[in-house]
Amino acid sequence: MKRIAVYCGSASPADPVYIEAARSLGRTLAERGIGVVYGGGRLGLMGAVADAALEAGGEVIGVIPTLLVNAEVAHRGLTSLEVCETMHERKARFTELADGFINLPGGTGTMDELWEAMSWAQLGYHADPIGLLNIAGYYDKLVEFWEHMGTVGFVRPQHQGLLLVDSTIDGLLTKMAEAQPVVPIAQLRREQL
Numbered sequence: 001m002k003r004i005a006v007y008c009g010s011a012s013p014a015d016p017v018y019i020e021a022a023r024s025l026g027r028t029l030a031e032r033g034i035g036v037v038y039g040g041g042r043l044g045l046m047g048a049v050a051d052a053a054l055e056a057g058g059e060v061i062g063v064i065p066t067l068l069v070n071a072e073v074a075h076r077g078l079t080s081l082e083v084c085e086t087m088h089e090r091k092a093r094f095t096e097l098a099d100g101f102i103n104l105p106g107g108t109g110t111m112d113e114l115w116e117a118m119s120w121a122q123l124g125y126h127a128d129p130i131g132l133l134n135i136a137g138y139y140d141k142l143v144e145f146w147e148h149m150g151t152v153g154f155v156r157p158q159h160q161g162l163l164l165v166d167s168t169i170d171g172l173l174t175k176m177a178e179a180q181p182v183v184p185i186a187q188l189r190r191e192q193l
Helices: 017-031 044-055 066-070 087-097 108-123 140-152 157-162 169-178
Strands: 003-007 035-038 060-065 080-084 101-103 130-133 163-166
Touching (some): 017 035, 017 044, 101 108, 108 130, 140 163, 157 163
Parallel strands (some): 060 080, 130 163
């Protein structure tokens, strides 16, 4: 993987484990020669990922909508900062620039990015691995819900393995490197739908 899109919150939770994990991810990606594509912010987990990757000599590309630049949250020290008009354009650009996706903890924006990456993979708009870095059990309930979606029948068996989960960076990156693309819905035979 040449670049990974990192989705995460712009908040700084009270528990330092989240900021530490974000910094560790940014540093690890840079040390492995993997560029970071992210939301372009300077605050919270976003800023921690970017700063750590930059400190380790890595490439960091931010993609941020004008609305957030105007709110003065843009990180001005990146390798590259792209300004777009809409959140949809932002997410499409993440997909164009990255070879994979990692979700750190975050809020509704992070969840939106995760689910769009997942649905686009199911439809065949990309074939890149999607990982959850499950820091301090943050995503336990979401992983349980994902499995429930499959059990009920809203996620096809062919797509159940789409979401890669690990509590360690090394473990998650290994799973992502070994991941096989899922068969897009359009390529499934009628009896598989």
